Amino acid sequence: MSCENTFGETIYSYSRTQAIEDGILVDLSQVDSIRQHWKHPFACTSAVWAIIEEALQRPDQDTCGICHDISTMAKLAIHAARNADQILFTVIITGKKHAMKLHIGPGDTAAPVLTLMLPYED
Numbered sequence: 146m147s148c149e150n151t152f153g154e155t156i157y158s159y160s161r162t163q164a165i166e167d168g169i170l171v172d173l174s175q176v177d178s179i180r181q182h183w184k185h186p187f188a189c190t191s192a193v194w195a196i197i198e199e200a201l202q203r204p205d206q207d208t209c210g211i212c213h214d215i216s217t218m219a220k221l222a223i224h225a226a227r228n229a230d231q232i233l234f235t236v237i238i239t240g241k242k243h244a245m246k247l248h249i250g251p252g253d254t255a256a257p258v259l260t261l262m263l264p265y266e267d
Contacts, residue, residue, distance in 0.1 A: 161188070161252045170260065178209045182216035186252060189261040193245065200239045211238055215261065219247045233264060 164170040170188040173179045179187045189197070200206045215236050222234035232247045244264050252258035 161258065164188075173212060173261075176208055176212045178213035178216060182213070182220065183259055185249070185257045185259050187259045187261070190263065190266050192263050192266060193261050196238060196243055203239055206239060214238065215245065219245070219261075222247075 161170065165172050165188060169191055171191065171194040173187045173189055197208065197211050200211055201208065215238075218234050218236040219232060222232045223229075226232055230249055233244065234247070235242050235244050237243075246262050246264045246266070248260045248262065249257055250260075
């Protein structure tokens with residue numbers, strides 16, 4: 146028995162690609178400010194996306210600006226935490242504080258991906 150099938154055959158798996166197709170995750174990798182801040186694929190949960198969509202209802206908000214604010218606060222938290230795969234931080238969006246969690250780890254392959262979520266989400 147190899148290390149890859151220590152527990153036997155996989156019964157079911159749900160990929161990151163499927164989660165994006167189903168709307169469980171929203172791919173933000175093509176947002177200019179995300180591409181400027183991060184070199185790995187970047188997605189958020191539908192709960193985080195709902196916060197972003199609510200903010201977009203205001204005329205003075207856009208996706209790029211909101212993602213820039215999120216990225217800036219996440220990077221500040223990363224520098225403070227040092228070497229963690231999950232970073233907790235707070236960001237202000239349209240005057241409201243939102244607790245968030247950024248996770249880095251393997252996606253559908255061993256390559257690293259970033260996932261932005263609320264603190265209670267996994």
